[in-house]
Structure formats: structure tokens, C-alpha cells
Amino acid sequence: MVKKCIAWAATKIKGCSITFDPAITSGYLFQVGFAHASALIRGIIRFRCVVSVGSHVTLRGKSHFKLSQGIVIGDFCHIGGAGGVHIGDDTIIGAYFSVHPENHLFDDKSQLIRLQGVSHQGIVIGKNCWIGAKVTVVTVLDGATIGDGCVVAAGSVVKGVFPDGCAIGGIPARILKRI
Secondary structure: OHHHHHHHHHHOOOOEEEEEOOOOOOOOOEEEOOOOOOOEEEEEEEEOOOEEEOOOOEEEOOOOEEEOOOEEEOOOOEEEOOOOEEEOOOOEEOOOOEEEOOEEOOOOOOOOHHHOOEEOOOEEEOOOOEEOOOOOOOEEEOOOEEOOOOEEOOOOEEOOEEOOOEEEEOOOOEEEEEO
């Protein structure tokens, strides 16, 4: 019943579609915070199980999201979905996190950047990761992959591929140590 209500409500928002893993029971699915304003959810979003979304969060997809079980997304986060976003099980994301799975092309100097198109490689964040934040913004750019069990320091700009089990941080992010 809850799944049907959420799916019906999604049809009332232009361009919104929410699907659920068939294994999800009618019990507790996910929590959306509404402290001062509602979360904005647009696009094709697949909730695999329990997902907690803080207040003032924007999930804006032109492609797809896959949010696995046990994910916590802090307040004031922005997750774009043009190239697709996959966040693995039990990952926690601090406030003010931002993810952008597309990038503007700008190789042709004779043409305006806005007319050169964009790339959509997508972003993968592994299982059991901690993406820090609080004071500053953690930004993950198109084509980035963060392996399982990684910790990302607050204020980092992540681009590229990072293996499982490492602490990363900086601008641009680099491996700080193996954990």
C-alpha cells in the first residue's frame, strides 16, 4: 500500500518516476525529512530498501539513481542523475554533499562551450562508505568511482577511480591512507 501511494504521488510530479525492488515488503521503506522544506525528488529513482533522506535534499535525475539499502543522506545534499548514480549498501553521506554525473565538453575552441554537449559517465559509490561533510561540500564529479569501505574527507573534490578500503581527501582528492 505504501509503495503504491508513493508511486502514485510520483506521477503527480512532472518527469518523476519511482520504482521499488520487488523484495521490499509493505513495511518501513524509507524516511524523507521535512524539517523546514520538503525534499525534491525528480527523475527515475530506485530505492532498494531502507533509505533515510534529510531535509532540503534534491535528488534530480535525468537518467537513474540506484540507492541501495541502509543509505543515509544528510541535510542540504544535491544529487544530480544525468549520467546515473549508484550508491552502495550502508553508505552514509554527510550534509551539503553534492554529486554531478555529467560534465561539459569544451574541446572545440571555435564553438560555444554550452553548444558542445556533455558526457554522461555516471558515478559509483561503493558499499559501507562514509562521505564526510558538515562545514564544507564534498563534490563527486562525472566518471568517479569510490570503492567499498572508503572514507572521503569533508571538502574533497573527487574525480577518478579509487580502490576499496582507503581514506581519500583533498582538491583534487587523492589517497591519504589505506584503511
